[in-house]
Amino acid sequence: MNYIDWIILSSTLLFIVIYGTLKSKGSKNVEEYILADQNTNWWTVGLSVMATQASAITFLSTPGQAFHDGLGFVQFYFGLPLAMIVICIAFIPVYHRLKVYTAYEFLENRFDLKTRTLAAVIFLIQRSVGTGLTIYAPSIILSSILGWNLTYITITIGILIIIYTYFGGTKALNVTQKQQAFVIMFGMFITFLLIIYKFPTEITFSNSLDIASINGKMDILNFSTDPSEKYTVWSGITGGFFLMLAYFGTDQSQVGRYLSGKSIKEIQMGLIMNGALKVPMQFFILLVGVMVFIFFQFNKSPLHFNPNNTRMIENSAYKTQYQELENELDVVLEEKNEITLLYSGQLNQDYDNPILEEKMINLNEKEREIRKQGSELIKKANPSAETNDKDYVFIYFILNYLPHGLIGLLLAVIFSAAMSSSASGLYAIASASAMDLYRSHVKDKTDEQYLKVTKYSVIFWGIVCILTACVINLFENLIQLVNIIGSIFYGTVLGIFLVALFVKYVKAKAIFWTGLFVQISVIYIFLLDIVGYLWLNLIGTLGVILLSIIVQFFINMNSEKKMN
Template identity: 45%
Template sequence: MSLTDWIVLAATLLTIVIYGVWKSGVNKNIDQFLMGGRSMRWYHVGLSVMATQASAITFLSAPGQAYSDGMRFVQFYLGLPLAMIVLCVTFVPIFHRLKVYTAYEFLENRFDLKTRALTSFLFLIQRGLSTGITIYAPSIILSTILNINTVYTTLFIGSLVIFYTVYGGTKAVSYTQLLQMSIIFLGMFFAGVLVVHLLPGNVGFGKAVKLAGKLGRMNVIDWKFDPNNRYNIWSGLIGGFFLQLSYFGTDQSQVGRYLTGSSVGQSRMGLIMNGLLKIPMQFLILLIGILVFAFYQFNRPPMFFNRYEVDQVKSSSYSAQYNKLETQYATAFEQRKTKSEALVKAFDTKDKAQIAQAQSELKVADKQTTDIRKEAIGVMKRNNAKANGDDTNYVFLNFVTHYLPRGLIGLLVAIIFLASMGSTASALNSLASTSVVDIYKRIINPGASDQNYLDASRLATVFWGVVCVGMALYASKVGNLLEFVNQLGSYIYGTILGVFVVAFYLKKIRGNAVFIAAVITEITICILGYRGTVAYLWLNAIGCILVILIAVGINPLFPQKVVEQKAEAM
């Protein structure tokens, strides 16, 4: 990056941190630190919810996902609007009425302490691990730019987020996210415009999209029902609905965002805002990846985008073999470029036969480059069995750093940092609130002073920050970050959602029944996921339904008086 880019990057990050600390004010008690005094307006809530979900992984990995796999990932979000409606009708008013700090407090009122502790524990595991991934994503950028190991960049980014989250609490998180999302929307818009501008003069937006479609990248909707297919309209509507409902309804990182709303109406409007904007936003981010794909049909991309892995193999005894493949790849790319230009010209003729012929020839040329690339990855694996053969996280980064003008590179890099900081800060805040409210305050040290709980919240934030940084150091081994985070959530979200569905709608089910059902279900889901029995999105629906069915089935085994006493206490 140029000096201008470094100045833009540093100024943006510094402004965000200072702004968040300034707006957060002084936190005098746990309610202000964890809930922001429950005073946020709907647009704060909506942007904070979006920023929590849209981590650096979204802006770093999603374009790469579209580049390699097409637009079909957008189907993952099709169940989101329906989930937002259910949340607004059911979850939000109940949480507000009970004045809870965390979603899991409600479960003790409805069931018992062990059920609350179990769901809190499952959340802490899932969110602690996935937050490490969101810290790792921007560390890739710094390590690529500075050509240093991701260990050092991960430690730097993690420390930065921990600082302002510990100091300012949830208000610092919310106010920084408001500014972060504004900058992110602006930067991604300019990135999309510039990709189109950099395309050859005779291509343009329409032909670029059409070209990508001819190579199978505009696969937005897949109507075929296939339980082993990760992304189709059915897995998106059904599995995605259960995942989104569980994520926004039971994951404290999100529940904590809309519980800061000043009223039920403000929280509802914030969630509706998220439901209306998320799919178009994700579609446009993936579309940028499609445009980058089209751009690289006319401009030679690296044979492998992860420069670190390339340097490793080039400094080994396999360097000559890898260099030979790079030469073959350059030749194959020129052939593919010629075929791409021929297909673009065929579009102008509107002759279906000529277009089909050009498409067929381009697919052959594209397969040749793909085969050479696969062979190169094989060489990397022979040199180092632990080498990461998935470089989708580096596709957009490579384009940004090599082709965008000075200043905008710094802004785009800052955007990826901001997205990571926003989602990571929310996660740390939620991990702290769950640890303190559901574990420390309820079980370990009940009846302590507000100052004691405030200090414990800050200490818990630091603790989870260290844990998440530790997970981030492992994240290089997980492949595409965007998919991994969603897969990880699918192992747990269905079980937690099932517990909440029983709590809300099946009033006769007792605590022992739902606790045992949750334990059995979680074991079952882990086995199904490990064996790859079905595509991971379906695990959310299976988990939720299993908890309900098992709880209903074994509920008669437990005495009726348990639910009667609980009902009187509620």
């Protein structure tokens, strides 16, 4: 990075903090601070919802996911448009009619305070971890760039987000997220065009897709019925549907975004906009990752993308062995370069050469094996090292192959996304703890006191999220870890909400004990690792619905016996 990059990056961050702080002036009560006086138009709602979900993890981890595994991850989002329709029809009218501050306030109206508290506590657990992840993600960037201590950077970024969140309000968050969304998509689009521009003259965009397909990067649809498969059409439509229904319908970080809408119609239009654009957006980000893969067919890439691990092994007893693997990789990459250029030239002449295809596949396997051996050496040098480097692929490309100025813009994209999603998460946690845990139990305070509690909650939970971020280790990669955490907890909460909306037969006692039991059971099933994590949403949701009906039946039967 040079001074131009630092100017662009720091200017963006300062603008977010200062603008958010200035826009918060006038938030004199809880309603304005949390709901922005319910005066937000539909397209602001839509962009705010998208920006909240699109964290730094999305732009750090998703391209790396595609670099290694291709476009199949997009199947995860197949259930999202359907979830938006269900939320617009079933959830929004109820929330708007009851004029709730949080989604969990509705559960007290339908069941009792115990059930509201249970759902709020489950939310606070999973969202505090999720927000910790969104703080941790950009910390990786600065740690990689500057070689600074990761923990210190995490704490610094977390404090910056606490300040921005504390002085902000939902109105400020909604406004800044519109600008953040523009910066994010503009930066990614420019990067996509620049990658293609940097391809050799023999490589057209069409050729690059053919090359990616040969290397298994264009396999979008997986119709396997094996429940242990992580990403399939069926898990995306079912498990992904329930996860998105839970996230957008019951997670306060999202519910809080659209509860500020002017009317039911404005909220519904904003969510439909999100449903229409989200899958194409994720596909585009994954495609950027595939283009990075193609780019590295013609440009040097490291044996391992995590610079911290590379520095560590270069100072270990395995340095010589690691250098030998690097030399082997260079030979393979050079041969891949020649074969790929030759194949592309023949494609330009409308000739598809199966011999060259097979050579590319074999070379790709060799490259994968060499990288695997490199990871094994890193593990030998430091058994506690995380050898999965997916989250470092895109940042390596940004720092080493993009021109100055664009580097600063892409880092601004990632930090904008981080601050947007982290602030939304922190607002949601503070709102839930203040409204669902404090105000619901302590009812004799003034509105100003509730506002103070909400703001103090921002500080408390901000510290919790920072501590969480400091102890997180990479698990597969960040984008997967976020979704795994959601899958563990969302199903139970969604089940409670669906029963509340559609199963009037079930009462408070049955739903509370069922929800508690199912949540513990889902955690146990996850620890056994017997199904893909997306199925946990379905298991949790259906478990709560079916079991609560059974429990209510026995409660009713027992009551009848006592009466007789």
